[in-house]
Amino acid sequence: DCIFIDTQGSVGPLQNNAALASSQILLPVLPETLAARELTSGTLDMLERLEPSPSFRNRAGPIRAIIYRQDRTSDSKLVAEELKRDFLKLEGRVTLLNTAVPSAKSYKEAATLGIPVHRHEPHHRTMSSAYDVMHNLVWELIPSLKGIHAGGYTNTSIPDAHLQEVAK
Numbered sequence: 125d126c127i128f129i130d131t132q133g134s135v136g137p138l139q140n141n142a143a144l145a146s147s148q149i150l151l152p153v154l155p156e157t158l159a160a161r162e163l164t165s166g167t168l169d170m171l172e173r174l175e176p177s178p179s180f181r182n183r184a185g186p187i188r189a190i191i192y193r194q195d196r197t198s199d200s201k202l203v204a205e206e207l208k209r210d211f212l213k214l215e216g217r218v219t220l221l222n223t224a225v226p227s228a229k230s231y232k233e234a235a236t237l238g239i240p241v242h243r244h245e246p247h248h249r250t251m252s253s254a255y256d257v258m259h260n261l262v263w264e265l266i267p268s269l270k271g272i273h274a275g276g277y278t279n280t281s282i283p284d285a286h287l288q289e290v291a292k
Contacts, residue, residue: 151189155200187218192225223261230254
């Protein structure tokens, strides 16, 4: 089972306790220069604030950053590369996931419809489908689930009836 706690990026006792109770911390990062710089400095502040004293047993789980809403511009790619270099400065305390969530209308549509994006877009003609992106993300965060597909089928064996249902 997984429990996600969305602390909405603010700082305070709730966020500190959520971080200390977590087995992993997931930091969503917009691939924009100002957001990336703010995240790097804010992450350093958080790490220093949460460093345990010798008498304190709890420690924040590993911190994983994920790039989301990545578009296909050269600027977005440059910022992603800059983030990778910046996270190296954090001495392994933060890792940047290989999976990036693209900027695509299917994510907004799924949110509006109130359905999981991997069910809304099981296939895409020109880029990785949301189905593929979400599975890769889960498998990267929870390696023991690798190869297990939502709904019991792979992206190449989605029943036609399901595709018709998603298209409605």
